[in-house]
Amino acid sequence: MANGQTDPVRHPRKAAEAVRAFNRATLPARDGRPGIAYPGTVYRAIGAFTPLAHRLPQAFDQIAMALADLHKAGHLTADHGTPAQHTAAACAALREAERHAIAMTEALERAHSASSPLGYSGPIDDTDDDL
Secondary structure, three states, X not given: OOOOOOOOOHHHHHHHHHHHHHHHHOOOOOOOOOOOOOHHHHHHHHHHXXXXXXXXXXXXXXXXXXXXXXXXXXXXXXXXXXXXXXXXXHHXXXXXXXXXXXXXXXXXXXHHHHHXXXXXXXXXXXXXXXX
16 A cells, blocks of 8 residues: 555656646736747746657556556456456556557657757846756
């Protein structure tokens, strides 16, 4: 049984909070300035999200395998329907999530490559954090 020190769920929760913090940090300013002022920051951000997306399929696969193993061992019950129905539905949805994560990784790799040659030619604001 997982406890506060070993509960693996804490890791995706931390990742979700990190993405939330990124979203807040990159909100456009009230004066209309973009939340990310320079293409180099865009490039680095895409590059930082790519490994996250790349690791998701394995995580989803491991969750599905664990659920299937619990079902095979006869350790599942269901409030309605059968454990087999719910296990099959959850595993099918996780396989779909795997395929979407693979597609997301590929799209991020293309975005990273496409943003690589971009440079900035506007005025430089010395107070910007994302230089």
